[in-house]
Amino acid sequence: MTGDGSDPDTDSGLAERRGLDEAVVYQPAEDSGLLAEAALEEAHGRVLEVGTGSGWVAQRIAEERGLDVVGSDLNPHAARQVADRGVEGVVADLLAPFRADAFDAVCFNPPYLPTDPDNEWGDWMEHALSGGESGRELIEPFLDDVGRVLAPGGVVLLLVSSLTGYDEVLALADDAGFAAEPVVEESFPFETLTVLALRRE
Numbered sequence: 032m033t034g035d036g037s038d039p040d041t042d043s044g045l046a047e048r049r050g051l052d053e054a055v056v057y058q059p060a061e062d063s064g065l066l067a068e069a070a071l072e073e074a075h076g077r078v079l080e081v082g083t084g085s086g087w088v089a090q091r092i093a094e095e096r097g098l099d100v101v102g103s104d105l106n107p108h109a110a111r112q113v114a115d116r117g118v119e120g121v122v123a124d125l126l127a128p129f130r131a132d133a134f135d136a137v138c139f140n141p142p143y144l145p146t147d148p149d150n151e152w153g154d155w156m157e158h159a160l161s162g163g164e165s166g167r168e169l170i171e172p173f174l175d176d177v178g179r180v181l182a183p184g185g186v187v188l189l190l191v192s193s194l195t196g197y198d199e200v201l202a203l204a205d206d207a208g209f210a211a212e213p214v215v216e217e218s219f220p221f222e223t224l225t226v227l228a229l230r231r232e
């Protein structure tokens with residue numbers, strides 16, 4: 032039975048489960064808004080949002096562009112949240128389970144904060160925020176593999192923070208065979224956020 036208002040016990044269980052999921056899943060912030068803005072402009076065809084978190088970006092792409100979207104995340108609470116939003120949710124480590132040429136657009140707002148290994152805190156919010164010592168520990172394997180799942184003519188939309196090293200990420204994208212073009216950019220007191228559109232050179 033779903034939480035449709037007819038069973039108070041089930042409703043409170045559902046509310047409790049949703050509360051727990053929200054506590055351990057990254058909720059939409061400025062970076063999410065920028066990724067959504069770029070994706071609404073550039074995405075086409077079948078779309079994958081890697082690291083979907085709350086699923087808010089994936090839901091906007093599905094509803095506002097009418098595209099077929101999958102939201103994936105290492106965090107099972109996130110995969111459940113995106114499914115609660117009516118978007119297909121998959122538990123996945125980066126791109127591992129997806130087949131070659133499967134998507135026309137792949138979006139990713141990665142965990143990107145440079146983190147001292149001695150200060151790692153070891154929970155789902157660390158997975159959401161920490162990009163390891165360089166800030167690029169998830170970006171590197173993502174860029175190494177994303178060309179495999181991208182269909183011909185496809186586009187990758189990758190959020191980059193100045194804290195992560197913009198030029199370093201451009202160099203990694205170039206090494207992976209992509210030409211990069213900024214789609215949206217916004218500056219905040221401590222960082223500048225850019226969403227890059229990456230296309231095969």
Ligand SMILES: C[S@@+](CC[C@H](N)C(=O)[O-])C[C@H]1O[C@@H](n2cnc3c(N)ncnc32)[C@H](O)[C@@H]1O
Pocket residue numbers: 057058059060062063064066081082083084085086087088103104105106109123124125140141142143155158159160169
């Ligand atoms: C900064 S949050 C972005 C969440 C959401 N896309 C947004 O923009 O609001 C990064 C997300 O990446 C997920 N993540 C971390 N490591 C991952 C991995 N190896 N594979 C897939 N997702 C991962 C985290 O669980 C988190 O939900």
